[in-house]
Amino acid sequence: MTAQLHLNPTPPFNFDASLHKPDHFPSADNCWQPGVRWQTMRWQNKVLGLKLENQGSVDEPEVRCSIYAHEPLEDNFLEELQDEIEFRYNLQMDLTEFYTRFQALPSLSHLIDRWRGMRPVNFSSLYEYLLISIMLQNAAVRRSVQMTQTLFEHFGTLVSFDDKALYCYWEPERLREVSEEELRGLKVGYRAKSIRRVTESFLHGEIDEYELRGKPKEEVRKSLLSLYGIGPASVGYVMSDVFHHHDEMEHISPWEQKIYSKLFFDRDPEDPAPVSELLDYFNLHFAGYRNLAVHYFWEDLWHRRMHEPVPWLEKLIRL
Numbered sequence: 388m389t390a391q392l393h394l395n396p397t398p399p400f401n402f403d404a405s406l407h408k409p410d411h412f413p414s415a416d417n418c419w420q421p422g423v424r425w426q427t428m429r430w431q432n433k434v435l436g437l438k439l440e441n442q443g444s445v446d447e448p449e450v451r452c453s454i455y456a457h458e459p460l461e462d463n464f465l466e467e468l469q470d471e472i473e474f475r476y477n478l479q480m481d482l483t484e485f486y487t488r489f490q491a492l493p494s495l496s497h498l499i500d501r502w503r504g505m506r507p508v509n510f511s512s513l514y515e516y517l518l519i520s521i522m523l524q525n526a527a528v529r530r531s532v533q534m535t536q537t538l539f540e541h542f543g544t545l546v547s548f549d550d551k552a553l554y555c556y557w558e559p560e561r562l563r564e565v566s567e568e569e570l571r572g573l574k575v576g577y578r579a580k581s582i583r584r585v586t587e588s589f590l591h592g593e594i595d596e597y598e599l600r601g602k603p604k605e606e607v608r609k610s611l612l613s614l615y616g617i618g619p620a621s622v623g624y625v626m627s628d629v630f631h632h633h634d635e636m637e638h639i640s641p642w643e644q645k646i647y648s649k650l651f652f653d654r655d656p657e658d659p660a661p662v663s664e665l666l667d668y669f670n671l672h673f674a675g676y677r678n679l680a681v682h683y684f685w686e687d688l689w690h691r692r693m694h695e696p697v698p699w700l701e702k703l704i705r706l
Contacts, residue, residue: 400504404505406439409692527705562582
């Protein structure tokens with residue numbers, strides 16, 4: 388271990404429900420067990436291994452973050468790293484207004500009680516998250532897992548720390564000289580062009596994650612939609628997860644449409660409710676926090692799947 392940070396999330400904070408998202412497809416850059424998350428991170432050109440441990444409670448949260456690196460880390464680096472972790476992991480999110488507004492709503496109140504302190508988080512840089520989004524496009528989950536693993540093995544860095552061996556993502560520079568043909572050779576299909584073009588946008592300074600954090604929501608959306616191969620569905624995920632816009636709900640993918648139809652209307656996923664009907668429902672019941680409210684229903688479903696079969700969902704996952 389090189390250094391240690393003590394993080395104090397804004398209460399309430401549910402460590403496991405926030406730092407373990409069973410709806411995320413399995414990825415070789417992280418590992419979880421109750422009370423502990425191991426995560427790789429590339430930050431300021433340094434490859435890091437993070438071990439996050441729950442040291443508190445929902446109402447008095449404390450997280451110990453042990454940092455593993457190949458060289459000593461300066462105090463200034465650690466201060467900036469802590470700020471970055473707190474932003475990505477949404478540790479300072481205030482849930483008070485959300486709970487005040489929706490605690491009395493019957494459909495949501497029991498989920499708030501069950502998952503009190505849960506918040507959406509993001510473990511990746513914008514560049515990394517966009518790569519994940521590309522891997523998810525038009526593919527079964529199993530296929531997305533395979534493609535991501537192949538890219539890790541060719542371009543990532545294998546990091547060994549705390550008896551774990553996990554891959555770390557690469558900087559855009561790593562792909563500067565990698566052609567679209569070479570990427571296609573790794574069997575990622577048409578996604579090779581998207582990976583290449585998105586990487587070029589970062590290499591050429593056409594998009595900057597840290598500048599976007601300070602820009603108005605619609606300006607961020609416009610910048611993201613300008614990226615090759617990044618459509619409304621991917622942008623919706625980025626807006627909510629990476630930039631923490633918790634009312635984001637402008638687009639619903641066909642896969643989500645099926646799941647939402649079952650969750651909110653108990654309709655057969657193969658005969659889903661129209662997207663317009665779903666959006667109207669979310670606008671009516673969850674305005675101001677549409678994405679966050681749906682997140683509670685969504686995560687409850689996936690956590691339930693960890694403990695019991697959900698047959699209708701298994702047909703849609705194809706892991």
